[in-house]
Amino acid sequence: MRTLSGSFVYEMDKNVEPAWEVEPGETVKAETPDCFNGQIKSDEDTLEDLDMTQVNPATGPIYVKDAEPGDTLLVTIEEIKVKSPGVQGIVPGFGLLQDEFDEPLVTVHEIDEEGIEFEGKKLPVHPMIGTIGVAPEGKPVLCSTPGAHGGNLDTPDVRPGVTLKFPVFHEGALLSLGDGHALQGDGEVCGVSIEVATTTTLTVDVEKETISTPLIEGEDEFITLGSDEDLEGACRIALRAMVDYLSNNTTLSPQDAYKLCSVATDMKVSQVVNPLRTARVSVKKEIVEKFQG
């Protein structure tokens, strides 16, 4: 299996030359730096010392053969190995309670088999990838920002075992990924998780179908994602994608699919701290299967 390492982007951009080319069906390992690109190594490092041009690197771009505009790129997350230590902190002017918590803070957290060290106790490790996406349709988008192309979705469901689906806007899709988290809560409310470098194993594939916003297929559930300037707008995009999914994949009319969402789908906040907010709507597969004939 190939290991992809050493090429990063800070924007997802159709005009960046691909670093690697992979075949549909191929499994590769990607080495991803943490969101600070390894600049923080101890509690004594400060945010003032950070070179901000090195924040939010994503390993890529990866050119996927046969991926054409209008297709869907499938990315199955096989494994995420996190590297110790992880970094957390509070960044002034960033986070949902930034008016109250305006003192900068950097903390380094050792991670071992027993978990993540946090104030003398151990928190469980639930590794996930914060930033993953394809080259957006139009202008370049910073890796700090989510959208229809994916990007900084900061969604805890982007974890081993799921298959992500992205709209393909450009030949080869131009996949990039990074911003690993050893643990993140829904909302990522202070703006920073337990930020880690990872070795992430993924399998890519291409489907000749068109979608409008990223989707996640897990073992038991199906998830639609929406990102927008405002959290309610993000919820609306994810809901519209779920109504489309249900009315296209079941015997339900759009109206009945909408009614079903009101009683049998769930709505979670992925993150409420990035330049666009991200929300998601999920449905259990056992509910979908009831209405498949």
Add this chain to the structure above:
Amino acid sequence: MRTLSGSFVYEMDKNVEPAWEVEPGETVKAETPDCFNGQIKSDEDTLEDLDMTQVNPATGPIYVKDAEPGDTLLVTIEEIKVKSPGVQGIVPGFGLLQDEFDEPLVTVHEIDEEGIEFEGKKLPVHPMIGTIGVAPEGKPVLCSTPGAHGGNLDTPDVRPGVTLKFPVFHEGALLSLGDGHALQGDGEVCGVSIEVATTTTLTVDVEKETISTPLIEGEDEFITLGSDEDLEGACRIALRAMVDYLSNNTTLSPQDAYKLCSVATDMKVSQVVNPLRTARVSVKKEIVEKFQG
């Protein structure tokens, strides 16, 4: 056990004469009408025929002895028996996709031991109470609206087995409840669940502590609720209550509690359709217990 039946309010209001008086520790049954007050009985009934002055009744007010301003009212939901049929529908000008779904629709759903009839299939019954709260601090608040006093929280976690906590603003607290749902998804996105009349068994109690927003204590988790004009504001209120809870009930500083929320609490949308939106933040008790000494 007493059964409370036949007195409804359409506003939660400190000036309404209590219908019943209960002792701290007392368990009672409350008969609650559905949110349409039983006006819809078949698919042929239309929204145009509805007497809107009868929408959103809540059984109450219940005067709880010893409840003084500044106390906390505890309400444990012991059991919710739902009555068949349930009513759902699409109301023009209401719901997250109201721009797309503007045709009025009313549907009546039979409920039996196998579940809720929905387009020829059965959905599971997960009964909950949509509206429950105390007399608000200031002006009367319609039962359609949530707030610091509770009200139309439309939160699926308000289910048998949990204990709700409300700030007490007035002597006796003046509890009211109604708007039962046989099933609701997070978001309640079309604005209507499977609306049912219920017989709800609850135990009330009083704690000599002061809280600022409704809380829910479940078997495994602790939940804070926020309601605001804007969904992100609702998230912020719930998060602030969670940071307060964690820093008051663990060894963590407020800053560390905020950082813990970013990695180990979750954020869900309760409803995105009422005059104020409601969101909630939850933490697993096993996480809280790690930091209790």
